Amino acid sequence: xxxxxxxxxxxxxxxxxxxxxxxxxxxxxxxLVSLLGxxxxxxxxxxxxxxxxxxxxxxxxxxxxxxxxxxxxxARNIGLVFQTYALFPHLTVRDNVAFGLKQRGxxxxxxxxxxxxxxxRVGLTDFADRHPANLSGGQRQRVALARALVIEPPLLMFxxxxxxxxxxxxVDMRVEIRRLQQANGTTALYVTHDQEEAFSISDRVAxxxxxxxxxxxxxEVLYSRPANTFVADFVGFENMIPLRAVAEAGDAVxxxxxxxxxxxxxxxxxxVPSKDFILAxxxxxxxxxxxxxxxxxxxxxxxxxxRAYQYQCDTPAGEVKANGPLAQPxxxxxxxxxxxQPEQCCLLSA
Amino acid sequence: xxxxxxxxxxxxxxxAFLIGPLIIIIGTSLSDTTYLTFPPQGISLRWYENIxxxxxxxxxxxxxxxxxxxGTALSMLIGIPAAYAMARYRYELPAxxxxxxxxxxxxxxxxxxxxxxxxxxxxxxxPIMAALxxxxxxxxxxYCVRVVGASLNAFDFSIEEAAVSLGCPRxxxxxxxxxxxxxxxxxxxxxxxxxxxxxDVSISIFLTGPGVSTLPIQLLxxxxxxxxxxxxxxxxxxxxxxxGVMAIVERTLGLTFLTK
Amino acid sequence: MTxxxxxxxxxxxxxxxxxxxxxxxxxxxxxxxxxxxxxxxSQYAAFFNSRFRMTVLWRxxxxxxxxxxxxxxxxxxxxxxxxRAPSRIKSLLxxxxxxxxxxxxxxxxxxxxxxxxxxxxxxxxxxxxxxITEPLSMLYTQFSVTIAxxxxxxxxxxxxxxxxLEGIPQDLTEAAASLGATPAATFRQVILPMAVPGLxxxxxxxxxxxxxxxxxxxxxxxxRQMMMGTFLYQxxxxxxxxxxxxxxxxxxxxxTLTTVLxxxxxxxRLNPVAG
Numbered sequence: 001x002x003x004x005x006x007x008x009x010x011x012x013x014x015x016x017x018x019x020x021x022x023x024x025x026x027x028x029x030x031x032l033v034s035l036l037g038x039x040x041x042x043x044x045x046x047x048x049x050x051x052x053x054x055x056x057x058x059x060x061x062x063x064x065x066x067x068x069x070x071x072x073x074x075a076r077n078i079g080l081v082f083q084t085y086a087l088f089p090h091l092t093v094r095d096n097v098a099f100g101l102k103q104r105g106x107x108x109x110x111x112x113x114x115x116x117x118x119x120x121r122v123g124l125t126d127f128a129d130r131h132p133a134n135l136s137g138g139q140r141q142r143v144a145l146a147r148a149l150v151i152e153p154p155l156l157m158f159x160x161x162x163x164x165x166x167x168x169x170x171v172d173m174r175v176e177i178r179r180l181q182q183a184n185g186t187t188a189l190y191v192t193h194d195q196e197e198a199f200s201i202s203d204r205v206a207x208x209x210x211x212x213x214x215x216x217x218x219x220e221v222l223y224s225r226p227a228n229t230f231v232a233d234f235v236g237f238e239n240m241i242p243l244r245a246v247a248e249a250g251d252a253v254x255x256x257x258x259x260x261x262x263x264x265x266x267x268x269x270x271x272v273p274s275k276d277f278i279l280a281x282x283x284x285x286x287x288x289x290x291x292x293x294x295x296x297x298x299x300x301x302x303x304x305x306x307r308a309y310q311y312q313c314d315t316p317a318g319e320v321k322a323n324g325p326l327a328q329p330x331x332x333x334x335x336x337x338x339x340x341q342p343e344q345c346c347l348l349s350a
Numbered sequence: 351x352x353x354x355x356x357x358x359x360x361x362x363x364x365x366a367f368l369i370g371p372l373i374i375i376i377g378t379s380l381s382d383t384t385y386l387t388f389p390p391q392g393i394s395l396r397w398y399e400n401i402x403x404x405x406x407x408x409x410x411x412x413x414x415x416x417x418x419x420x421g422t423a424l425s426m427l428i429g430i431p432a433a434y435a436m437a438r439y440r441y442e443l444p445a446x447x448x449x450x451x452x453x454x455x456x457x458x459x460x461x462x463x464x465x466x467x468x469x470x471x472x473x474x475x476x477p478i479m480a481a482l483x484x485x486x487x488x489x490x491x492x493y494c495v496r497v498v499g500a501s502l503n504a505f506d507f508s509i510e511e512a513a514v515s516l517g518c519p520r521x522x523x524x525x526x527x528x529x530x531x532x533x534x535x536x537x538x539x540x541x542x543x544x545x546x547x548x549x550d551v552s553i554s555i556f557l558t559g560p561g562v563s564t565l566p567i568q569l570l571x572x573x574x575x576x577x578x579x580x581x582x583x584x585x586x587x588x589x590x591x592x593x594g595v596m597a598i599v600e601r602t603l604g605l606t607f608l609t610k
Numbered sequence: 611m612t613x614x615x616x617x618x619x620x621x622x623x624x625x626x627x628x629x630x631x632x633x634x635x636x637x638x639x640x641x642x643x644x645x646x647x648x649x650x651x652s653q654y655a656a657f658f659n660s661r662f663r664m665t666v667l668w669r670x671x672x673x674x675x676x677x678x679x680x681x682x683x684x685x686x687x688x689x690x691x692x693x694r695a696p697s698r699i700k701s702l703l704x705x706x707x708x709x710x711x712x713x714x715x716x717x718x719x720x721x722x723x724x725x726x727x728x729x730x731x732x733x734x735x736x737x738x739x740x741x742i743t744e745p746l747s748m749l750y751t752q753f754s755v756t757i758a759x760x761x762x763x764x765x766x767x768x769x770x771x772x773x774x775l776e777g778i779p780q781d782l783t784e785a786a787a788s789l790g791a792t793p794a795a796t797f798r799q800v801i802l803p804m805a806v807p808g809l810x811x812x813x814x815x816x817x818x819x820x821x822x823x824x825x826x827x828x829x830x831x832x833x834r835q836m837m838m839g840t841f842l843y844q845x846x847x848x849x850x851x852x853x854x855x856x857x858x859x860x861x862x863x864x865x866t867l868t869t870v871l872x873x874x875x876x877x878x879r880l881n882p883v884a885g
Contacts, residue, residue: 469634
């Protein structure tokens with residue numbers, strides 16, 4: 001039995017500092033939504049609000065039929081996985097996992113059975129009698145997971161659960177988490193600062209900044225069609241080139257850059273949103289070539305990426321990064337043209 | 351989570367219990383009577399003046415101060431190298447050494463005082479002041495070693511190695527690189543040791559003799575003989591010393607250091 | 611100079627001080643007890659057979675246990691409030707707890723002489739309230755010694771326990787709440803078990819401190835309420851019975867050492883993590 005989660009008009013303060021402003025968020029039943037952003041963006045605050053460790057100044061939190069807003073934390077029935085795992089050091093793995101069941105008044109024998117089933121599910125069968133101090137980081141993470149899952153909550157929340165693990169383990173564990181979440185079909189809210197992590201396992205991702213959601217969409221949309229410059233920059237569109245549409249030339253739009261250079265953008269590949277707009281590109285969205293239709297530039301420092309060469313380029317619109325083919329490395333100082341590659345570009349309103 | 355108001359009330363009562371008697375002493379010291387009474391009847395500073403008129407108090411104040419400074423200095427002189435050795439040469443020294451330095455705390459003070467009197471003052475025929483010095487140095491050694499040791503354990507010894515690699519002789523590196531960085535521990539240790547020595551009774555009571563006594567012991571004697579407000583005023587004086595010391599600690603370290 | 615040699619050279623003065631002026635003298639005191647011509651254990655036999663001595667021992671034990679228990683309860687409740695206080699108030703409270711600790715034992719015991727005396731505040735207040743008509747004789751009783759002891763040791767317990775409570779990570783209480791534990795359940799199932807080792811340490815400190823105390827029993831108990839500390843002094847400096855005094859000392863050492871060792875073992879067993 002799983003439910004949807006709705007936050008409406010949430011404003012939150014730490015003391016006198018406003019950390020969230022008029023936040024709205026709806027997570028559908030069975031969906032895994034990630035809150036993605038760097039430190040201080042408000043993602044953890046949002047999670048703590050839903051968990052009940054912080055009270056909102058205004059707004060409501062609705063979980064299915066229940067209004068959680070004024071409920072104390074221990075009455076909310078949400079499964080939480082903490083960044084630090086927060087395992088009880090004085091309890092065995094089994095007792096840790098069974099803790100939530102104990103609070104719900106479930107008898108000892110039944111507790112033991114359910115806890116052990118869940119411990120098997122996360123692959124820690126032989127460790128049931130150990131104490132957290134005698135477990136590795138990855139094992140502790142799995143205990144934390146088991147402990148949150150065993151109470152069969154209508155909502156799961158993850159607070160940067162993988163940030164203390166090494167890279168390989170992180171990848172394995174996020175798959176595991178997604179698998180478990182989908183198997184139960186439990187609605188989940190996932191907080192992380194790791195873009196790849198969020199994009200790989202989420203149904204939708206909310207990119208946050210300064211207490212606001214900048215865009216909430218599927219990873220595919222966020223990756224290729226960011227709605228604003230913040231999100232664009234976040235997902236890798238490092239170059240921001242301001243342009244002004246000056247003429248239409250048949251099936252293309254001609255736009256002028258600062259410095260006078262004109263770019264011709266075919267309508268089949270680019271949809272110009274407004275007269276003044278920004279061409280946002282990834283480094284691979286600008287192809288460095290000796291000749292062609294594009295941004296004239298002088299190539300600067302060349303670095304080797306393995307899959308391509310990357311050039312720091314000086315243009316009238318500022319410094320941009322562009323990639324060039326492995327077959328043809330250019331020297332610093334070469335005059336070149338940067339040709340926009342549509343799949344790695346997007347146009348944003350200025 | 352908010353704290354239970356009943357508990358808060360209880361805590362308030364506890365702190366009143368802790369501070370109240372001290373306030374009573376202050377009040378008693380100001381009383382213009384020859385007997386101890388609270389609330390004070392009439393306000394007068396005569397019992398403070400009286401302290402300095404009694405030669406026994408004058409002498410013992412000096413003695414206590416000298417003992418505290420001397421005993422602590424001696425203890426630091428031998429304690430800091432010992433603490434340094436334990437932190438720096440952790441693998442060359444047996445761990446039990448740390449427990450040995452702490453023995454003065456594990457052995458009941460009164461047993462230590464008695465044993466010192468029996469074996470050192472009498473058995474080794476030590477002059478009184480020397481025996482007292484040794485006794486107090488022993489008393490405060492655990493503070494010197496442990497508190498400084500805590501600072502040293504947090505110290506990154508690679509700084510010392512860097513100094514040596516740059517040409518600084520090891521002994522000089524100790525004074526110019528190590529010591530300044532464990533200043534906090536040394537000050538804290540010194541303060542705790544100083545106060546402990548100043549207030550000590552259980553060791554001093556066995557080692558004091560004709561003509562040589564410490565302030566707390568003199569206070570006890572005065573209480574038996576006179577039982578007048580001078581006791582209260584001396585107590586207040588001691589409290590002032592404590593406040594002064596705490597102010598120094600607060601200035602250099604911050605007081606929450608003491609919950610560790 | 612090799613590192614090992616250097617390490618020992620630096621440690622030597624401190625070691626010598628302790629071994630020469632603590633180790634040998636205390637050992638000498640202990641061995642004196644075995645030197646009675648009537649037999650090596652005759653002193654102990656005399657001790658445990660003497661009604662007076664056993665009274666002193668039991669009285670000291672009783673006062674120590676009561677002091678420890680009261681300090682534990684009062685200290686824990688107070689430490690709880692202090693640990694959760696907002697930081698500005700917390701600093702003030704810690705200062706308020708430290709200040710009595712740094713004030714000497716003589717001053718702090720003397721305070722109770724004033725309070726509990728025939729003309730003291732307690733009697734005055736009780737008479738004023740109409741509870742009694744004649745002042746009570748409260749000094750030189752087990753009550754006066756105990757209350758002065760509690761006064762002496764509560765600050766120590768508070769500071770120890772604040773440290774213990776602050777050592778319990780915040781996210782554990784949050785995790786417990788998220789799993790459905792009410793504040794009371796969290797306290798019982800998470801906080802208390804984790805605080806127990808620290809509670810034991812605090813209790814040992816208070817017990818051994820009060821058991822071996824001298825100044826407080828001397829001032830507030832006098833000869834009527836002889837306790838181990840005052841008894842030792844009396845045997846040593848008044849009666850000059852050094853062998854007897856050594857025996858008392860030996861009993862003190864055994865009691866305190868046993869307590870420390872037993873409690874350490876208990877603490878280690880109750881906390882398998884040894885965090």
